[in-house]
């Protein structure tokens with residue numbers, strides 16, 4: 033059996049790491065890994081292949097950045113050529129990026145079966161490019177691997193045949209377990225940044241709704257800047273956000289530590305030992321919970337609603353810097369750890385279950 037896997041953006045390298053490992057243990061199964069090139073800086077791409085020991089992509093399409101239409105269109109054309117050449121039984125896609133949609137659409141048009149990892153997530157905000165990508169991908173997929181109960185329910189409400197939906201857990205939880213020891217052994221980030229465990233706030237920002245809106249971007253960074261006068265604030269900064277801040281003419285004061293994006297092993301250590309995490313990332317919200325660190329989500333809504341219900345995550349739409357600062361400070365000082373921490377994302381075997389389902393088809 034041949035599977036073409038399409039990845040291209042940072043979180044997909046991390047998600048594919050554990051699934052690819054499991055797939056390659058299946059007898060008679062051959063995976064052809066295709067990197068669209070959506071992310072291309074060394075610290076947004078190659079570093080993950082090096083440190084997570086992900087198999088090197090068999091094919092690199094080198095598409096790069098562009099407007100949504102241009103980027104997705106170029107990927108679609110190139111992925112179609114790849115599928116025609118390799119004639120796989122399955123095309124496997126992850127998450128909700130333009131690489132996901134291009135992979136799914138190319139396969140759907142060629143009548144090749146599609147498997148979608150992280151199916152069923154919804155923000156119910158169609159202004160998000162990711163929401164459009166998810167909905168379309170789910171509706172053309174033949175096998176939908178849902179990470180949570182809510183995701184299964186979302187798919188059911190949209191009329192997707194439940195025989196196609198498998199609740200397997202979250203592959204990012206598998207990765208968190210798999211790389212925990214390696215991160216603790218290899219990462220020197222806390223020493224490099226002279227940070228004491230539990231003494232700092234970690235923040236990541238990259239969502240279009242925050243970077244492309246000057247009011248929200250300014251509100252976030254002004255609030256973080258103010259907070260950094262009282263506590264260390266570390267921000268591994270996505271290239272999109274760096275560019276947006278520079279366009280805005282915003283300059284960090286001395287306290288705020290804007291650093292280049294870090295590899296996964298360093299990120300794990302930064303997350304695990306943070307006192308609070310503030311983020312608009314999907315993956316980072318969940319990782320905060322894996323390490324039982326309180327999270328403030330800098331958005332109006334989240335797809336990972338169970339984290340808010342469980343008390344580990346708070347939504348803080350970043351519309352006003354003074355208000356955001358007060359909320360961050362309150363959580364920093366007054367966070368009450370929820371009594372229970374339910375197993376929301378499975379038992380760490382999502383990747384193996386995905387590989388088995390695909391192998392047995």
Ligand code: UD1
Pocket residue numbers: 041042043070071072073076097098128129130131161162238240271272275
């Ligand atoms: C993409 C995904 C988003 C995901 C995020 C993960 C879409 C629509 N968005 O957002 O869902 O959460 O990846 O990080 O697919 N850039 C660089 N170097 C790089 C990559 C990007 O400089 O290696 C800059 C470019 O200026 C580019 C911009 O970042 O135009 C945005 O990159 P893009 O891949 O289009 O979207 P992300 O914001 O990264």
Ligand code: UDP
Pocket residue numbers: 042043046236238268269292293294295296297299300312313314315316319
């Ligand atoms: N991540 C990383 N280095 C960083 C920032 C994030 O390794 O500097 C990891 C993070 O631990 C998580 C994933 O990237 O596993 C999340 O990706 P991102 O926030 O870019 O995208 P999203 O999850 O929002 O789609």
